[in-house]
Amino acid sequence: MIEIKNAVKYFEGNCAVNHVSLEIPEGILFGLLGTNGAGKSTLLRMMAGILKADEGEILFDGKSGYENPECKAEVCYLPDSPYYFPNAGLKEMARFYEAQYPKLEYESVRYMADMLNLDVDLPLRTFSKGMKRQAFLILALCAGTKYLLCDEVFDGLDPVVTEAVKSLFRREIKERKFTVAVASHKLQDLEDICGSIAILHKGGLVRAGDMRKKAENIWKIQCVFRETGAVEKLKEKLEVLRGYQDGYFVTLLVKGRLEEIQSEIWKLGPVFSGEMPMTLEEVFLAEMEETGYDIRKVLQ
């Protein structure tokens, strides 16, 4: 388990990570969501032991990873733009990683590279952005570490490869309790794979955890009324987090018991009323608006 306890990081007087506390359980894919400058990459770098926390601590299975090679041998970090030696190919990088991560086997790298049609001998500098990312994902997955920290991992990957990578993650998570922390500024990237998500904004943690669980008593309801003004009437009686009206068509995000909500809606005599499934984004919107936070500032 990764425990982030009250982590703080300042850059030249600016607070990049502001008292963030998180727990990332084992065997899940955890998403770190936020706009540019929210502090997700800084938090990932702190977790990877690259940056030292000015306050607080980050523990992997109870041990600090900073300047602790034994602990870091179980953590692999994949940055937004991975570094590789000049003129080095995947083969050479794999040999280097092999020396750093004892569980890495070159043959597995070669096998996965063949699957993704990557030439291990070609210099990485000749690869496209997506190919480089695939190459480093192969290294990261083959490193055999317990934890993988990825920054904007799906950026630059085409939909087919994105799906392939996601299924690889799922397989590894299932097979060996692999824990992946992924930072992204796109909610769509994480929607179908992340069990838990943390939202960062201006260095602070806005929300974290399994959002669907947290949104268990929030409902998305779509109705059609014969007259306008239904939203205002419902707001008086129900805890409406968000309500849109487009002519006679109304979409509501309401908190409460479903039966009570439906009963109040039917009292207004709608032509149609039905519960709709919520996207992760809507779950967030609901969660955030419940706390009075302007989520548009966080999600772009």
Added chain:
Amino acid sequence: MISVKYYSNWIKEAGRGHLTAFFCWGGFLSYTVFSLLQLGADTEYTFFGVGSSGLLKLCMGLGLLLAAAEYFYLLQPAKLDFYYSLPVRRGTVFWCRYLHGLIHFFMPFILSMCTCALYESSVEKRFLTEAGAYTVRSLLIFGTVFLLFYHMGIFVIAASGRVVSAMGLLAVLLFSGQVVFQCICAVYGKRLFDTFYRVPLWERLQELLIPYKLSGKLAGDGIYEMRKVWEYVPGKGICLAAVFWILLLLGGNFLMQKKRKTEAAGRMFAFYQVERAVVFFVSVLAALSAGSVVLSVSKMSVQGGESGMWKPALALGISALVAGALVHFLQQRLFRIPGVRNKKRFLQLAAEEAAACIVIGSFLLAAPQFDAFLPEKKQVEAVGICVSGLDMGWQEYKTLARGEDNYTAEEKMKQYRFEADGLEAGIEWIYKLRERNERETAEDYTFVTVCYFMKNGQEIYRAYPVDRESFHAFSAVYESTEYKERAYPAVLKEEASEERFTWSDGALEQILRLSDEEKEALLTDYKKDIGELKMADLEGIYPCGMLMMESQVKGKITKAYIYPSFVNTCRSLKMAGIEPDRDILDYPAESVIEREALEGIYKPGSALRCTSPEEIEALRGRFVSQEFDVQTLLCPFEYSKEAEVMIEDPESGAVKKIDCYERIR
């Protein structure tokens, strides 16, 4: 075990630094080939180790280049993220690279030195006995030079976050000492201290504080004599200074490696303290340098004691304050770190300005004391005196300037170093000179540069203005036995039989066929003439010739200028068949070209060529060979008029060109 494993991995990783290998192996291969070629041609003045300025530059350069090649990652955020994310300690990465650099330097270096030593031993038999010690000394000395620059290179990179700031910091470390001593201390000394010549302590500090000067001193740079180079061992002080610097920088590197944050890459400086120190130091230097410029441009000096001090004090103070503030704000702009309070910045500016003012104030306040310094006789072991224009020709005289460090003055002070009656007379003369300087404001005629060799081992230098009367009063020193021995070293010769006497009249040379007795008689006569010589005798009298005594055993040549007033010597010379009063135009002359010259440059259109016997005859007695210009003040020539006299050697018929000055009529 883990540690061993990581180190071995990281040594291999550091091995990716092909640049390091290329620089070192390539550099030493080239150096070895070049040295072997040179040693094949000459072993007298070619040195592959100590005494080689090429090796010195190579080691200094490699030190910096290797530091840059090995530690450039500290300035690259992406590379830092990569290395620091791996399961390895930062210290492992840092020190493995350090070791990698050392290995790649010392392996080819040792090979190169051994190859050169073997080769020189095979071609130079005299080197055989010295080869081992010389090679080991060279390895130790140049290894130390390399370490000094290697550590310095690592230091500047570790303390900086960008290439530009690393270069700036390196420049500060390399050149600030030179700025302090040569652009600030020397200028302030010359302009503010009336009797300033040089301060040996400053020179010593330069050797110890300026890295390349320290390295040069350590490596015996500037020594050219084979035997001296082979046996050269640097002084204890220099060795200690080098070791001190190496350890200090190593300690600094160790601390910075521990404390340096990853996010430092990309900032100007990795540490706030380094930034503050650089801003402080550079601002103070700028403030003081501005004062130097003001002093140099305005030719301002402290005269008239404390009352004359306010003007330079004001000018220096204002220039220093303005320049210091400008440079401070400029640096602040360049290095600005958000989040640091302005109050602190202003406090630092105030501290910088205060430091500059304190230094300027110290110079101004020290000036009267400096100029008033006169040692007590009992404290002085010896005194070296160089009176500008006395016992020197025009060419030497014009290179001298009061307060300027000069080779001629140094050589003269070495030559005229008095410890016996010369010391007594010299100190007495200086006392009177200083008394006169303080009492009267007579016009400066010339100046004297003095070195007091104190009994405590100190050397204290001063330059005093000399008026005409004091110059003539110098005769008391001139006529001392010690002075004459230094000025006319032929008087020290005890035996003349081993000498070969040659007479030169400025045009041609003639070997004297003398028996041992005649030689002894000639030397005795010369000694007698010198013994009776008064300084006043030399006024307005040009030498009529020069007697050269060449030792048949040692080969050393002693020159003795002969004046017409040397009655005894001239009589002996006449007996040997020499005409001491022969004019240059007594020889058959082909032509005489007269030119007007100013500061060594001929005035265009001033040349006048005389070729007819009548014209040449009219010039008789006007020209003297430039070789005989030995008393610029006592017996000057018309230095603005030079002549080329073409004479014919009556014996061989060869034509010879004689450069002459015109006598003052």
